[in-house]
Amino acid sequence: MKREGLFTLVIVILWLMQGTGFSKGDDPLGDESSPLNVTLSMSNIPLVNETATVACRVSSTMDVPDVTANIILPPNAKLVEGDLTWKGDVGAENPAEFNASIQFSNTGAYLIEALAWKVIDPEKEVYLEGRDAIYLTIKGEQALASSESKEPLKETEIVKRLEWRGTENPGTYEDYIGTQKFSLAPGNVTPVTDATPNVRKPPNFIILVRSEALKNSLSTELNRYVADVERQGYDAQVWWYLDGSSPSPANLKSFLQSRTGLYGVLLVGDLPTAWFEKFTFGESWEQWPIDLYYMDLDGTWTDADSDGLFDSHTGDRAPEIVVARLKADNLNLQGATEINLLKNYFNKDHLYRAGLLPQPKRGLSYIDDDWVPSATEWNNAHGRVYDTTTLVTDKATTAPTDYKNKLALGYDSVLIACHGWSGGQQFKVNDAWDGSLISQDIKTLDPKAIFYNLFICSSTRFTDANYYGGWHIFTSTNGLVAIGSTKTGSMLYFDNYYLPLAQGETVGSAFIEWFKESGVTDIDWFYGMNILGDPLLTPLKYGTPMSIALRANNGQYMCAENGGGNGVVANRNAVGAWETFRLIDLGNGNVALRAANGQYLCAENGGGGAVEAKSNGIGAWETFGKIDI
Numbered sequence: 001m002k003r004e005g006l007f008t009l010v011i012v013i014l015w016l017m018q019g020t021g022f023s024k025g026d027d028p029l030g031d032e033s034s035p036l037n038v039t040l041s042m043s044n045i046p047l048v049n050e051t052a053t054v055a056c057r058v059s060s061t062m063d064v065p066d067v068t069a070n071i072i073l074p075p076n077a078k079l080v081e082g083d084l085t086w087k088g089d090v091g092a093e094n095p096a097e098f099n100a101s102i103q104f105s106n107t108g109a110y111l112i113e114a115l116a117w118k119v120i121d122p123e124k125e126v127y128l129e130g131r132d133a134i135y136l137t138i139k140g141e142q143a144l145a146s147s148e149s150k151e152p153l154k155e156t157e158i159v160k161r162l163e164w165r166g167t168e169n170p171g172t173y174e175d176y177i178g179t180q181k182f183s184l185a186p187g188n189v190t191p192v193t194d195a196t197p198n199v200r201k202p203p204n205f206i207i208l209v210r211s212e213a214l215k216n217s218l219s220t221e222l223n224r225y226v227a228d229v230e231r232q233g234y235d236a237q238v239w240w241y242l243d244g245s246s247p248s249p250a251n252l253k254s255f256l257q258s259r260t261g262l263y264g265v266l267l268v269g270d271l272p273t274a275w276f277e278k279f280t281f282g283e284s285w286e287q288w289p290i291d292l293y294y295m296d297l298d299g300t301w302t303d304a305d306s307d308g309l310f311d312s313h314t315g316d317r318a319p320e321i322v323v324a325r326l327k328a329d330n331l332n333l334q335g336a337t338e339i340n341l342l343k344n345y346f347n348k349d350h351l352y353r354a355g356l357l358p359q360p361k362r363g364l365s366y367i368d369d370d371w372v373p374s375a376t377e378w379n380n381a382h383g384r385v386y387d388t389t390t391l392v393t394d395k396a397t398t399a400p401t402d403y404k405n406k407l408a409l410g411y412d413s414v415l416i417a418c419h420g421w422s423g424g425q426q427f428k429v430n431d432a433w434d435g436s437l438i439s440q441d442i443k444t445l446d447p448k449a450i451f452y453n454l455f456i457c458s459s460t461r462f463t464d465a466n467y468y469g470g471w472h473i474f475t476s477t478n479g480l481v482a483i484g485s486t487k488t489g490s491m492l493y494f495d496n497y498y499l500p501l502a503q504g505e506t507v508g509s510a511f512i513e514w515f516k517e518s519g520v521t522d523i524d525w526f527y528g529m530n531i532l533g534d535p536l537l538t539p540l541k542y543g544t545p546m547s548i549a550l551r552a553n554n555g556q557y558m559c560a561e562n563g564g565g566n567g568v569v570a571n572r573n574a575v576g577a578w579e580t581f582r583l584i585d586l587g588n589g590n591v592a593l594r595a596a597n598g599q600y601l602c603a604e605n606g607g608g609g610a611v612e613a614k615s616n617g618i619g620a621w622e623t624f625g626k627i628d629i
Contacts, residue, residue, distance in 0.1 A: 007415040009278045035061040036090070036130030038069070040114040045136055048579040051080055052100050054134075056114045058086070059095035063130065067377035069116035070095070076106045087232035090116075095559050100328040108373035109137040109158050128612045138373075155492045156522050161281060162457040162488055165436075166421025171464045172277045174307055189247040191239040191255060204261050205229055205536065208252075210269025218268070221346035228353050229536060233547020233580065234263065249274040249293065256321065257297050264322025264508050264535055265294070268342065270329045273463060274301075277309040280488065288487035289463050291530040295319035295515070311522075318516045322508030324531035328474055330465045333443050341474045348535050349480055352450065352545045359450055359478065363389040368418040371430040371455075375417075382415045384502040385539060399427050400435040400555075407447035414449045415494070420456035422464040426625050439471040446475045451507070451539040452482040453491060460530050471532045480533050481507050487528030493518040501539060503617065504584045504594060508535030531583040535601040560595035560613040567610045568601060582620070591626045592618045 036058065043053040058069050071084045082100035090096050104110070111133055118128040137158045164170065191208060207222060209215040215222065215238065222238050229236035231327060234326045237449040238335040241247055249272045256265060274293035280286045287309055297320045302312040328341040339453070363386045365379040379391040392406065394397060398418075418425040424438035452472050454460065460469035460482060467480040483497075485491060493496060496517045500510035511531055519526040550558035552570035557579040559572045572579050581601070582594040593601040595613035602615040615622050 017439040022436055029419050030151040034040075034130060035064060036067070036116050036118065036128055037061075038114050038116045038130040040071070040112065040132040040134050042134060042136075043111075046102075046104060046138070047137060049103055049105065050262070051103055052081075052326050053099055054112060054131075055097060055099050055103050056086070056116075057095055057097045058090050058116045060092060060171055061091045063089070063091045063617070064118050065089045067096070067116055067118050069098070069114065071098075071100055072113040072491055073102060073117065074110040074112065075104050075133075076108060077110065077112070079106050104138050106373065107138045109135070109155075111135055113627055130358050131470055154522075155374075159374055159492060162455070162490060164457050164488060165419045165420050165421045165433075166423060166424040168424055170288075170461060173277075176273065176275070176289075176463050177308065183516075189241065189245045189251050191241050193239040204259060204592060205234040205236045205263050206265045207236065207238045207260065208265050208271065209238065209272050210268055211245075212240050214269050214339075214342075215240040218342055220345070221343055225346050228350060232536060233582070234536070238513075247272055253297075256294060260454065262321050264324070264533065267323065267325045267327070269338070270327060271325075271378060276306075276313075276527060277311050278523060278527075286487060288458075288528050289461065289530075290486070290517070290527060291323050291325070292319060292527060294323045294520075295321055295512070297321060313516040317520045322506075322512055322535045323533070324508065324533060324535040325462055326473075326533065327462045328470065330463075330467070330468050331470070331474055333440055333466055336443075336474075344476065345480075345533075349479070349537075351478055352537065357450070359410045359412045359448055361388075361412050362386050363413040363415065363611060364406055364449070365389055365415045366398065366403055366406060366417070367391070367393050367415075369395045369431050370419070370611050371417045377413060378494050381498045382413070384495070384498045385413065395428070395430050399429050400437050400441075402446055403427070403437070404441070404447075407445060407449060410448035412449070412493055413451040413453070414447075414453065415453045417455040420459060420468065422458040422461040422467050424468055425456045425459070439466045441467050442468070442471045443475060446477050446479075447472075448478055450478055450480050451537075452479070452484075453494075453497075454482055454484035455490040456484065457488050457490070458486060458528070459487040459490075460532055461528075462530075462532070481537055481539070482532040482533070483507070484530070484532070485526075485528035486530060489528055491529060499586070503598075504582060504592075505536060507531065507533075507537050511535070547580050549579050550581065553581045560597065560601075567612055568595075586618070586623060588622050589626050593624065594621050 002344060037060065039057040040056050046052040054071055056069060056071050058067060067090045068087065069086045069403040073079065073084065080103055083098050084100050086096060086098040088096055106209050113131065113133045114169055115130065115131045118127055135435050207225065223451040226238060228366070252272050252572040256262060273289045276290040277285065277287040293310065296317060298315065299313055299317045301310045302316040303310050304312060325340060329338045331341060332347050348357060363382045365375065367375040367378065372395065375391060375393045379389055383389040418427055420426055427434060428434045429435070454469055457467065462470060469484045472482045473479045493514070497510050497514040500513045505513070508531065515529065519529055552558065554570065556570045557575055558568055558570050559579050560568055577596045580596060584592040584594065586592055595601065597613065599613045600615040600618055601611055601613050603611055603621045
């Protein structure tokens with residue numbers, strides 16, 4: 001019975017009788033050594049404000065006196081009548097049963113638990129325990145229970161799907177190749193560079209520009225960006241295709257596969273795009289641009305019908321590198337040009353890195369009507385990054401004017417959930433369609449936000465003219481990163497994205513972690529996910545971390561011994577991966593240091609002992625005072 005990650009283990013199941021037992025720290029969930037057995041059932045799956053009866057049955061393979069049993073209700077569920085607690089003896093031939101009538105006040109996904117236990121030795125924390133759980137979702141006017149195995153429902157099964165709300169259909173693969181001159185054959189076109197790799201070898205980051213002419217037009221901005229990225233600790237290099245060359249997606253991918261130690265690539269300009277096709281959500285045939293093709297260096301991509309679109313992805317499907325785009329050639333509102341938009345973007349990026357493009361270090365979670373049941377969970381994930389988040393869910397409030405007013409207040413990060421299309425979003429007011437925003441609105445508004453998670457259908461479909469996500473990062477003053485999808489669907493399991501960000505990871509690294517954990521699990525929902533903008537930024541309340549090395553007075557460099565987990569020692573002659581630390585500014589003169597294994601340096605036992613790289617998060621003993629000498 002799969003249960004991990006869905007409830008906190010309150011008391012470890014323990015049993016000490018006749019020489020067999022468990023003590024605190026064991027993990028005997030499902031172990032047959034405990035004689036207690038709990039079965040939880042429901043009379044019906046209720047609608048909102050309807051009553052259902054929950055029955056808890058406690059049985060045992062032997063007589064057990066003084067047993068306590070509880071039914072544990074989730075938020076938004078209340079007891080109408082009956083009991084949630086029972087105490088008494090459970091016999092081998094005399095099981096106990098108690099009932100409770102309950103109601104749910106809101107739609108959503110819920111977990112009801114039942115726990116029965118017997119204390120054997122309170123001083124040694126030895127217990128006998130049994131438990132059961134029911135997973136269910138109450139969504140709109142229908143309620144669905146989980147299977148008999150009582151495994152949790154997947155979020156992709158619960159959350160309402162996004163809808164394409166545009167008046168025109170999305171651009172097709174045929175539309176796209178009609179504007180391209182690249183060859184569908186692999187070819188042998190190789191980009192060039194005049195960069196000299198640094199002596200040190202941290203993860204390699206490439207800025208790949210579509211043409212030499214575009215590279216030359218952006219020379220000042222690209223040189224400054226390379227300097228910024230190298231201060232962050234990367235070996236940044238600018239590469240470009242020669243004017244007149246016609247690289248294919250396969251050619252570009254071959255180049256990425258040839259780079260040793262590659263961390264990621266920023267694609268600048270109208271670079272080749274791979275496409276995927278599939279019958280999605282059991283409803284319709286869909287085709288979309290797919291950057292996962294470049295992110296995954298070792299999977300198998302197949303075009304079975306040889307029509308130029310991939311239709312199968314097998315083998316190791318997880319991404320290995322970060323891929324992000326800056327594509328502005330098809331953004332032309334009010335006379336905008338590619339060169340001016342890209343120049344302005346890199347200027348904004350530099351200002352943000354220098355701390356000169358500040359927005360309040362807080363988040364806005366703006367959730368339209370169809371996803372209100374998930375709003376609290378999503379906002380909690382968003383809130384891992386910030387001390388303060390604003391959650392807006394009122395169905396009479398979530399509308400274009402209110403959303404624009406919120407964007408004018410200033411937020412470092414925005415999570416917006418709304419139906420839409422590649423050129424805009426359409427709101428519901430009290431569950432009825434009512435009002436839209438389009439790319440022109442975002443350009444005019446110039447929202448006061450830096451990072452966006454666009455839970456909007458096809459918002460980052462960069463092959464469509466004046467695509468919505470593009471205008472979020474190419475506004476005049478703000479906007480640097482937009483996460484979204486090129487197809488119907490978007491991000492779910494937000495915790496797997498925001499938790500790495502809260503721990504100081506870059507957008508790119510957090511996105512890769514999310515994709516490995518969640519993105520590969522559902523093609524229909526997630527295979528259009530991509531990054532627009534600089535993937536090396538971090539929407540962290542402490543600011544973007546930088547990489548440093550620490551050298552002691554003996555000339556030796558500090559090293560997280562054996563890749564972290566052990567003592568940090570000053571005994572290395574040169575700087576390598578394990579001599580490189582991420583410096584995270586916590587404010588007020590305090591910093592944290594993260595080793596290459598992702599663990600934070602900790603002053604063992606509160607100081608006075610060894611410093612070790614072994615902590616998963618930043619706490620009091622992972623915080624150090626920075627003293628300028």
